Amino acid sequence: DTEVTQTPKHLVMGMTNKKSLKCEQHMGHRAMYWYKQKAKKPPELMFVYSYEKLSINESVPSRFSPECPNSSLLNLHLHALQPEDSALYLCASSQEFDRDYNEQFFGPGTRLTVL
């Protein structure tokens, strides 16, 4: 199994809503990532978890709250988002985080629209 799955595929939410994005991988990878991607732009790193611990937070606003319940799952909790947060949210995983030659495999993404 070389797949990263993400749910939901699409999400529309109001600025007062609370929602969560989910990501799962069964490749035995110990590093998982959240990226945000705007149209026609490259992905921007948001968070990195290594061995279920938060290793990197790229100065992301607190309205985004990541969670790693176990080594296969990664969540992104959303609360009080702004319309400019509308984007494609990508999850990725890699075998490790602190080693050279570390291929990242991406999920299909969640298209988020904030009204």
Place this chain on the structure above:
Amino acid sequence: TQLLEQSPQFLSIQEGENLTVYCNSSSVFSSLQWYRQEPGEGPVLLVTVVTGGEVKKLKRLTFQFGDARKDSSLHITAAQPGDTGLYLCAGEELSGYSTLTFGKGTMLLVSP
């Protein structure tokens, strides 16, 4: 922060033509990954190059890593409409944590 310059940004060609996409940096990378992304989907890993001077082939796609591991190229021979998509290069930093530095991407449109 390492920068990765990718060119061209847009490329519109006819089926059967050849093309080359370039990624250049002044910094050395431990590896460089090439992805292809279709609209509304996640990037799909095409290849990873690790050794300076390395050449890898994937059907009609040829990837090369520069001798100094600062640049890379993707050459497509006889492009097909199915090659249409956003091509992203991403360099893995040399030391410490393996975050990726992405190029801005090349949007390729291959018309029949």
